[in-house]
Amino acid sequence: MSHLIEPHGGTLKELYLAEDEAAAEKRRATEYPSWDLSQRQLCDIELLLNGGFSPLEGFLTPADYDRVVDEMRLADGTLWPMPITLDVTEAFAGDISEGQRIALRDPEGVLIAVMDVEAIWRPDFRREAVGVFSTEDTAHAGVDYLLNRGNPVYVGGRVHGVTEPVHYDFGHLRSTPRQLRERFAKSGWRRVVAFQTRNPMHRAHVELTFRAAKQAEANLLIQPVVGMTKPGDVDHYSRVRCYEHVLKKYPEQTTALSLLPLAMRMGGPREAVWHAIIRKNHGCTHFIVGRDHAGPGKNSQGEEFYGPYDAQHLVEEHRDEIGITVVPFQMMVYVKERAEYAPIDEVDDTKETVLQISGTEFRRRMREGLDIPDWFGYPEVVEELRKTYPPKHLQGFALFFTGLSGSGKSTIANAVMAKLMEIGGRRVTMLDGDLVRKHLSSELGFSKEHRDLNIQRIGFVASEISKNGGVAICAPIAPYAATRRQVREMVEETGAGFIEIHVATPLEVCEARDRKGLYAKARAGVIKNFTGIDDPYEAPEAPELTLDTTDCTPDEAAQEVILKLEKAGYISLR
Numbered sequence: 001m002s003h004l005i006e007p008h009g010g011t012l013k014e015l016y017l018a019e020d021e022a023a024a025e026k027r028r029a030t031e032y033p034s035w036d037l038s039q040r041q042l043c044d045i046e047l048l049l050n051g052g053f054s055p056l057e058g059f060l061t062p063a064d065y066d067r068v069v070d071e072m073r074l075a076d077g078t079l080w081p082m083p084i085t086l087d088v089t090e091a092f093a094g095d096i097s098e099g100q101r102i103a104l105r106d107p108e109g110v111l112i113a114v115m116d117v118e119a120i121w122r123p124d125f126r127r128e129a130v131g132v133f134s135t136e137d138t139a140h141a142g143v144d145y146l147l148n149r150g151n152p153v154y155v156g157g158r159v160h161g162v163t164e165p166v167h168y169d170f171g172h173l174r175s176t177p178r179q180l181r182e183r184f185a186k187s188g189w190r191r192v193v194a195f196q197t198r199n200p201m202h203r204a205h206v207e208l209t210f211r212a213a214k215q216a217e218a219n220l221l222i223q224p225v226v227g228m229t230k231p232g233d234v235d236h237y238s239r240v241r242c243y244e245h246v247l248k249k250y251p252e253q254t255t256a257l258s259l260l261p262l263a264m265r266m267g268g269p270r271e272a273v274w275h276a277i278i279r280k281n282h283g284c285t286h287f288i289v290g291r292d293h294a295g296p297g298k299n300s301q302g303e304e305f306y307g308p309y310d311a312q313h314l315v316e317e318h319r320d321e322i323g324i325t326v327v328p329f330q331m332m333v334y335v336k337e338r339a340e341y342a343p344i345d346e347v348d349d350t351k352e353t354v355l356q357i358s359g360t361e362f363r364r365r366m367r368e369g370l371d372i373p374d375w376f377g378y379p380e381v382v383e384e385l386r387k388t389y390p391p392k393h394l395q396g397f398a399l400f401f402t403g404l405s406g407s408g409k410s411t412i413a414n415a416v417m418a419k420l421m422e423i424g425g426r427r428v429t430m431l432d433g434d435l436v437r438k439h440l441s442s443e444l445g446f447s448k449e450h451r452d453l454n455i456q457r458i459g460f461v462a463s464e465i466s467k468n469g470g471v472a473i474c475a476p477i478a479p480y481a482a483t484r485r486q487v488r489e490m491v492e493e494t495g496a497g498f499i500e501i502h503v504a505t506p507l508e509v510c511e512a513r514d515r516k517g518l519y520a521k522a523r524a525g526v527i528k529n530f531t532g533i534d535d536p537y538e539a540p541e542a543p544e545l546t547l548d549t550t551d552c553t554p555d556e557a558a559q560e561v562i563l564k565l566e567k568a569g570y571i572s573l574r
């Protein structure tokens with residue numbers, strides 16, 4: 001059952017069941033097939049249930065889906081730009097049938113909603129990508145999800161909310177559409193202009209929102225997306241701390257901050273229309289659409305996917321139907337002579353000096369610990385971001401030595417560790433092959449499966465250490481390229497550095513050394529699957545550094561590593 005309420009903001013469809021019905025469904029749901037919602041699906045269902053996606057009443061069924069993809073409209077003609085679909089695995093699809101009710105749960109198993117299965121189908125994802133995003137290029141995050149990351153089967157049907165998704169973070173800043181409408185009504189805010197963002201806010205954003213509010217004679221709602229944004233964006237915890245600082249820059253009682261649990265698709269123009277509808281549902285009367293709204297970045301040819309003002313034009317075209325006033329904005333730039341911000345189209349750059357710092361330049365400055373000028377960012381915000389993105393010499397990294405047994409990995413690794421300790425200021429953990437096999441992988445042998453598992457464990461620990469600013473020195477044989485690549489990804493996706501060092505001492509030299517007598521045993525067949533003898537070693541193709549200890553001392557090899565680290569900015573020797 002859906003509940004309709006209609007204060008200013010239009011019809012709001014909340015899809016939660018009444019308490020007694022929800023309790024009954026909770027009992028019955030133990031018998032229903034159960035689907036664990038992904039992070040993206042959890043975001044979608046939260047906004048479906050609380051009315052953020054009004055007028056939708058569930059995940060799209062084929063008639064709505066087809067028309068949304070082709071014409072940006074539901075089957076009944078209502079404007080709706082983004083397919084909200086439930087993608088499931090073949091295995092799950094095989095277990096359910098149309099007409100049935102299924103349980104939708106969060107990762108902890110909490111029953112969020114039940115769903116009437118009205119349709120199960122295998123969509124044409126390429127058609128969806130072209131229809132919605134105008135491209136099949138997987139450099140577009142929305143397309144990448146459709147073609148590479150999502151599940152193959154769609155299930156459509158009405159949803160009925162049982163439990164509100166739980167958030168333990170920033171509870172005081174989360175409001176449903178109904179709560180925001182009530183808050184606006186209580187405060188007498190008749191005109192509210194919404195500002196959407198997925199980035200930290202700097203002075204330019206504040207200037208822009210000030211102007212927008214003034215122009216619309218409205219109060220301001222800063223409503224950043226905290227669900228899922230573009231991969232590589234600043235995490236929402238850091239951003240929200242920044243927004244809280246920024247909020248203090250506005251005159252009291254004029255501006256509100258509220259977090260939106262939206263999973264963005266980076267769909268540019270169509271996404272902007274979607275954002276406008278969502279803001280209307282949250283009780284806003286005006287919506288700021290700036291340059292390149294919800295832009296997905298560059299395509300695989302290095303070009304923009306959409307024109308910079310395409311989004312503005314599309315929202316403008318549909319503003320009456322949406323029932324929201326667009327406040328279009330040009331890019332704001334700092335004009336040196338005026339010592340103030342202005343929209344770029346109001347500046348004559350032949351007479352005045354325009355100052356700008358791009359996102360890329362900002363990140364470079366942060367990474368290298370360089371100054372951020374006061375005209376660009378608020379010191380409190382910059383300080384907050386510096387905690388999240390410390391300069392390189394304070395960032396964590398993993399040093400990953402790989403090479404044959406007896407190649408000198410552990411010896412060099414120990415020497416590097418000693419030198420790092422001597423330099424100081426770094427917390428270093430040694431994950432040497434033998435050490436790991438004693439403490440972390442004592443039950444494992446040397447089959448391919450066991451070696452992979454061993455390296456994955458090292459990768460997991462190294463990523464945890466480096467993520468938190470530490471240095472992890474790993475020195476296993478790690479004979480397989482694919483597994484080493486996995487470890488690199490695990491570390492790099494946390495933002496930490498990964499430096500692969502191939503200790504390429506030839507087999508003959510390692511065997512001649514035979515410090516542990518293992519090569520002799522392997523040759524005699526006493527030890528089986530010995531790397532280099534009767535087990536493979538895939539040499540790295542593009543390691544950051546290659547060392548051969550045939551003719552160099554451990555000290556010299558360690559020195560090479562230290563110089564490499566200094567060059568990369570991870571340590572500062574001078």
Ligand code: PPS
Pocket residue numbers: 404405406407410433434437446450451452454455475476477478479516518527528529530531535
């Ligand atoms: S792996 O492949 O990365 O999981 O190996 P690793 O954990 O580094 O363990 C290698 C050490 O185990 C000893 N050892 C063997 N190595 C290779 N093959 C076989 N079959 C084998 N059996 C025992 C050997 O001492 C390796 O130590 P290092 O320090 O590399 O000489």
